[in-house]
Amino acid sequence: MKRRTFLTASAATAASAALPPIVLAQGTNPVTAPWTGPFGGVPAFDKVKTADFKPGIEAAMDELRREIRAMTVVRSAPTFENTLVPLENSGRTLDRATTIYGTVSGTLSTPEFREVEKDLDPKLTALSDEITQNAALFSRIETVYNNRDAVGLNAEQKRLAWQHWNRFVRAGAKLDNAKKTRVAEINKRLSSLFVVFNEHLLADEETHIALTEAELEGLPAPIRAAAAEAARERKLTAPGAIVNTRSSVDPFLAYATNRTAREKVWRAFVNRGDNGDKNDNNGAIKEILKLRAERAKLLGYPTHAHWRVENSMAKTPENAMRLMEAVWPAAVQRVREEVADMQKIADAERAGITIEPWDYRFYAEKVRAQKYDLDMNEVKPYMQLEKLREAMFWASGQLYGLEYSLTSGVPVLHPDVRVYEVKKAGAHVGLWYFDPFARAGKRSGAWMSAYRTQEKFNRPIATIVSNNCNFVKGAPGEPVLISWDDAVTLFHEFGHAIHGLLSNVNYPTLSGTNVARDYVEFPSQLNEHWLSTPEVLNRFALHYQTGAPIPRALVDKIEKAGTFNQGFETVEYLASALVDMKLHLAGDADIDVDKFEREELARLGMPREIVMRHRTPQFGHLFSSDGYSAGYYSYLWADTLTADAAEAFEEARGKYYDPAIAKKLHDEIMSRGNTVDPADQYRAFRGRDPDTAALMRKRGFA
Ligand SMILES: [Zn+2]
Structure with missing residues (x-):
């Protein structure tokens, strides 16, 4: 296992x-x-x-x-x-x-x-x-x-x-022997194709876009400094460079005033793996899809999607599709409103443009400033990476009694990695490895992994978990400031880590985060909520120069803007999740990947101002392993649980720090691993099945 x-x-x-x-x-x-x-x-x-x-x-x-x-x-x-x-x-x-x-x-x-x-x-x-076999x-x-x-x-x-x-x-x-042999052949070939896919993607993400002074205009100082550092590291003569990864590209798109530069950076990013060159992934994907379809048939399932979803909470692709399709129209409608708001600003500025995908993040920031009087650049000076790490420690201490201390002498792969011992009531619980920064040879994005899972059937064995992110290192000696979205991601991955750390089961196969894919994102998404609690912000969102806590007025604005841009976020995610499911429901037909993606998006009525969060040629969730294939919907599925569970806290007297609810969460969910069916775990926590309306309320689609 x-x-x-x-x-x-x-x-x-x-x-x-x-x-x-x-x-x-x-x-x-x-x-x-x-x-x-x-x-x-x-x-x-x-x-x-x-x-x-x-x-x-x-x-x-x-x-x-x-x-x-x-x-x-x-x-x-x-x-x-x-x-x-x-x-x-x-x-x-x-x-x-x-x-x-x-x-x-x-x-x-x-x-x-x-x-x-x-x-x-x-x-x-x-x-x-x-x-x-x-x-x-x-x-x-x-x-x-x-x-x-x-x-x-x-x-x-x-x-x-x-x-x-x-x-x-x-x-x-x-299966009979002939079929077993074929399944093994398919698996072996798939695993080679996954390596190829990964290699191509990583190679494209190691490229950069060199930029002139004029093209760097509008970037806030920390982003500007990171671009300069990237150019220096690569020994470029250009004053700045944007590395072709999400953590470098997204902030650039949000702030660069040079529209041509935005388009250039955006195109490089959305075309990763899709350039018809040696790193093109379309061929590998086509073969992966065909082999998966054949394997599903051999195993007795109509499609790969049916095989993959069977053991999840959703049970069938149809159930997963039903949830996605229920949310999609409201999200698209919200995008139309968001685009109208942006266009209004562009028109007022006499920009003479129609909002394009490379304008979305840029004008969204302007709308945020105008509608909510909220400039995320004002928030960033309060978002110190190390303070936020302390905030996560503190919140999990309040909820679950966990305590953390930095160790020394534990071997690490890279000097940037730190190791913390985690204890509860003085007893050792496990180790948490923290690898925060981007570097060459590191996969993009953020993730948790378990180096050793908790078990106790022979003797107690403590878990070792790690959180990995791709924050951009600032100038030496300066505190690393991260965006609000990155802070949310930090709390998310830490939620997975806690799920591993709090595991209290006998057998390693059933331990920690070894649960259904559409359930595993629930503890992590729920943990995101503690970032925005006033208890955390007042203590840990401290200005990096003055040390002053984030002003109450700014927190109120963040709260008020809580459902801001949810149209964009939901649509870019759902488009990816729907295309994933469609690709894996398509059976063993020969698929022209780019064409399939284009046609499915047209059929869905994809707003032209948005692209999929992960276009097919770069969709590592689907093609760097069987991992999240026919499973990207899981985040939305888990978010229905998350939204409903969050309301349990909001209704409680002690809100997010209510001891009785925290104990229930620990006892029924966080400590259970996979020893109890997830639907039963949830019912034991909430006293009933999840209410889907909570999801619509959370995203402001109610
Ligand atoms: Zn996650």
């Missing part, structure tokens, strides 16, 4: 199971060596070299094969103890190895490392198939699963039995 989770992102997927203390012959290889040092052992990120991965991971794969063989030669009748317990204990060396491997892949990749990935990823996929092993698992009531397993054990049985069946354990 895959334990490593990369939320909102993806990485090389190792299949495999749990992690036991077995020392390999090459125990000196830092990739496979048992983790030593403080806190129950930590990954030796400081010792790993690219050359260690191939021998290390291949040895760990062989070890897992031996463990599986040992399970299948048992003569006695299959029981939970002689089947599922060793399964949970198997693959621990491989889990350690792929944790380090995945972390390098996501945060410090190099061309040499990508060559290793091309070799190892298909092998890891093949091993996963080898295990799920092992008839002797599956037969033992199925017996345990069928006997689950008769032998009196407890609820968590029953769920574990179901989880393993279901995973094997969904991977094709019941």
